[in-house]
Amino acid sequence: MTTLPRPTITLTADDARRIALRAQGLLGAPDRRAGVRGVLRHLGAVQLDTISVLARSHELVPYARLGAVGRTTVEDAYWKDTHAFEYWSHAACLLPVEEWPHFAFRRRAYRNRPHWNHELPDGVYEQVVKQLRTEGPLTATELGGAKRTSEWWDWSGTKVAVERALMYGEVVCVERRGWKRVYDLAERAVPTALLHDELDDAECLRRLVRLAGESLGVGTRSDIADYHRLRGEQVDAVLADSGLVPVEVAGWGKPAWADPAALATPPRGRHRTTLLSPFDSLIWERARTERIFGFTHRLEAYTPKPKRVYGYFAMPVLAGGRLVGRVDPAREGRTLVARQVTLDGPRAVPAVAQALLEAATWVNCTNVRVERVDDPALRGPLTAELARALG
Numbered sequence: 001m002t003t004l005p006r007p008t009i010t011l012t013a014d015d016a017r018r019i020a021l022r023a024q025g026l027l028g029a030p031d032r033r034a035g036v037r038g039v040l041r042h043l044g045a046v047q048l049d050t051i052s053v054l055a056r057s058h059e060l061v062p063y064a065r066l067g068a069v070g071r072t073t074v075e076d077a078y079w080k081d082t083h084a085f086e087y088w089s090h091a092a093c094l095l096p097v098e099e100w101p102h103f104a105f106r107r108r109a110y111r112n113r114p115h116w117n118h119e120l121p122d123g124v125y126e127q128v129v130k131q132l133r134t135e136g137p138l139t140a141t142e143l144g145g146a147k148r149t150s151e152w153w154d155w156s157g158t159k160v161a162v163e164r165a166l167m168y169g170e171v172v173c174v175e176r177r178g179w180k181r182v183y184d185l186a187e188r189a190v191p192t193a194l195l196h197d198e199l200d201d202a203e204c205l206r207r208l209v210r211l212a213g214e215s216l217g218v219g220t221r222s223d224i225a226d227y228h229r230l231r232g233e234q235v236d237a238v239l240a241d242s243g244l245v246p247v248e249v250a251g252w253g254k255p256a257w258a259d260p261a262a263l264a265t266p267p268r269g270r271h272r273t274t275l276l277s278p279f280d281s282l283i284w285e286r287a288r289t290e291r292i293f294g295f296t297h298r299l300e301a302y303t304p305k306p307k308r309v310y311g312y313f314a315m316p317v318l319a320g321g322r323l324v325g326r327v328d329p330a331r332e333g334r335t336l337v338a339r340q341v342t343l344d345g346p347r348a349v350p351a352v353a354q355a356l357l358e359a360a361t362w363v364n365c366t367n368v369r370v371e372r373v374d375d376p377a378l379r380g381p382l383t384a385e386l387a388r389a390l391g
Helices: 013-025 037-043 057-066 071-082 095-109 125-137 158-170 202-215 221-227 234-242 260-264 286-293 346-362 376-390
Strands: 009-011 084-088 092-096 171-177 180-185 218-220 245-249 257-260 317-319 323-330 335-343 367-370
Touching: 009 013, 009 257, 013 202, 013 218, 013 245, 013 260, 013 286, 013 376, 037 057, 037 092, 057 071, 071 084, 071 171, 084 095, 084 171, 092 095, 092 245, 095 202, 095 218, 125 158, 125 171, 125 180, 158 286, 202 218, 202 221, 202 335, 218 221, 221 234, 221 257, 221 286, 234 257, 245 260, 257 260, 286 323, 317 346, 323 346, 335 376, 346 367, 346 376, 367 376
Parallel strands: 009 245, 335 367
Antiparallel strands: 084 092, 171 180, 218 257, 245 257, 317 323, 323 335
């Protein structure tokens, strides 16, 4: 195993928190000229998910950093001119297209995978590729149907084939249409200069470890591994050559590494006040969120309703560089409904009200209604704050 240098830089927990916020684009002036594409490049990965409450998660991520961004603007920024591709990173993610060569290690691993959950019928893979070649971009339904039955995971042979081709890198998703993937041949969609698997695994992993460190600002080995879902031993193999700097963070109790550029200048600037998607890369790793913010975060959409603590799609509220509460939102016509609100004391009231009002404006709501506040004593101050702002 490679011997790593001992850290010579010590950071306070607050230093690390501010570095992480700036690295994630939530501290300092937003780069509005770079827009949504700049957010994607900066983060390195934006997670996709089927749930849509205020909007889908890949829309909420740039909103949290840039403010009101039109949904069409977001989709165009991701998909037009082949700026991004969809692949398995932290989960199903949108990734900057220039990183296509650095996922060659994962495409190779899929091609060499000995066992799959779905059987691939003979000849179907070749038929799907041939159909895409002759007919152009198609959904799984247009290719012949996505499911055999109504069961969620009971894919048709066509769906199995095209998803396998996506994993292998022969096919890419070129857009989402009604949340269905639209598939095309990679040779048509990915720029020629990038369409190769020439980089060996070590070079791919070095790049992704470095990118993870830049996107996190500072992180432990497990933080860095989790960002693009690498194995710990894969991180260990390249960490010493990644360009990241070993640091010690007070209170973390684990070795950490930082982006040297993040250490070069103190993280200062304006903090965003916003609702965060539960799938936002600032908070998608629970242990890191607890370590940095002292905040326990869990998505409860798949928890039976009687067992939910914070709500179906509870969105953490970021303000002043802290996580100060949660809102479980819904929409009824032109009203944004806060079905359940959790506040970290009275001082959180103005920030949560501000976050609710900005989100309401973004999704074209003209009113905000609060249904339940975990601390009943804070319901009155919150509704009064909202009423003052709404006039």
